[in-house]
Amino acid sequence: MKTQLTHSVIDCFNLYWRHAVLICTIVISFVWIFSLDAISQDVGYHQFADNRGLLFIPHFLDLVSNLPFLIIGVLGVRFCLASERRRKHAEWSVFFIGVILVSLGSAYYHFAPSNESLLWDRLPMTLGFMGLFSALMKESLGLRVGRFILVPAIILGITSVFYWRAVDDLRLYYWVQLLPIVTIPLVLLLYKSGSSHRGYLLIGLACYLMAKITEYLDETIYLVTFESVSGHTLKHLFTAGACYSILLMLRRRLQ
Numbered sequence: 485m486k487t488q489l490t491h492s493v494i495d496c497f498n499l500y501w502r503h504a505v506l507i508c509t510i511v512i513s514f515v516w517i518f519s520l521d522a523i524s525q526d527v528g529y530h531q532f533a534d535n536r537g538l539l540f541i542p543h544f545l546d547l548v549s550n551l552p553f554l555i556i557g558v559l560g561v562r563f564c565l566a567s568e569r570r571r572k573h574a575e576w577s578v579f580f581i582g583v584i585l586v587s588l589g590s591a592y593y594h595f596a597p598s599n600e601s602l603l604w605d606r607l608p609m610t611l612g613f614m615g616l617f618s619a620l621m622k623e624s625l626g627l628r629v630g631r632f633i634l635v636p637a638i639i640l641g642i643t644s645v646f647y648w649r650a651v652d653d654l655r656l657y658y659w660v661q662l663l664p665i666v667t668i669p670l671v672l673l674l675y676k677s678g679s680s681h682r683g684y685l686l687i688g689l690a691c692y693l694m695a696k697i698t699e700y701l702d703e704t705i706y707l708v709t710f711e712s713v714s715g716h717t718l719k720h721l722f723t724a725g726a727c728y729s730i731l732l733m734l735r736r737r738l739q
Contacts, residue, residue: 502674503625506667513666514659523654530597533706534714545717547594550587552724557584560731575619575634576734582612583727590720603649606657610641616664616730620685624675665689684733688726695722 560580564573585608702715
């Protein structure tokens with residue numbers, strides 16, 4: 485009896501310390517970002533290095549480089565909504581719906597860059613971020629937790645964008661972006677999952693980090709490539725690669 489009780493206590497400890505680390509990391513990231521001063525939208529954000537137009541389409545490469553999002557998003561939704569996977573992949577479906585809408589919102593934004601059009605670029609991005617976050621929580625913490633988190637997470641993501649537009653403060657929106665970046669390596673490290681091929685998440689994370697680097701080096705990349713491609717165009721392609729790695733992960737689980 486004592487042995488069984490001891491094993492039960494150890495099992496509970498092994499489970500809940502992982503939960504505690506994950507929750508503390510999420511809370512600390514929130515506290516940290518709101519310890520910073522309010523982050524206003526940079527007025528120069530809309531000035532991209534590659535302003536070339538083609539076929540009456542302004543900012544041609546930055547705009548058409550959103551096409552991979554549409555293709556990957558449609559393939560992802562089609563995969564997730566297959567009858568035998570519909571309930572199991574609800575969070576991933578939200579992620580891929582966000583990817584589809586990003587292709588449209590980002591194309592609209594790059595057609596006429598402004599804070600007003602940027603709203604429609606960022607809204608679907610939060611849908612993707614929160615779908616990804618909820619799917620990770622479901623795979624790590626269990627079915628019930630994932631289903632409970634999804635709707636509040638989506639509301640939080642949408643709220644972060646409207647909060648930015650209302651008070652010109654990007655901190656909540658940046659935190660929504662930060663959540664999957666922080667939780668992906670953490671859940672892979674802390675939790676064993678019945679779901680296979682989770683290494684693709686690290687590939688996706690690497691692609692996304694490359695996307696942020698190329699976005700930051702937009703003009704530099706444009707100049708060193710002799711004005712053939714800009715960092716922002718590459719950002720779209722790397723981010724699409726991150727989304728595709730997730731689609732590959734889900735498909736490989738069936739093999």
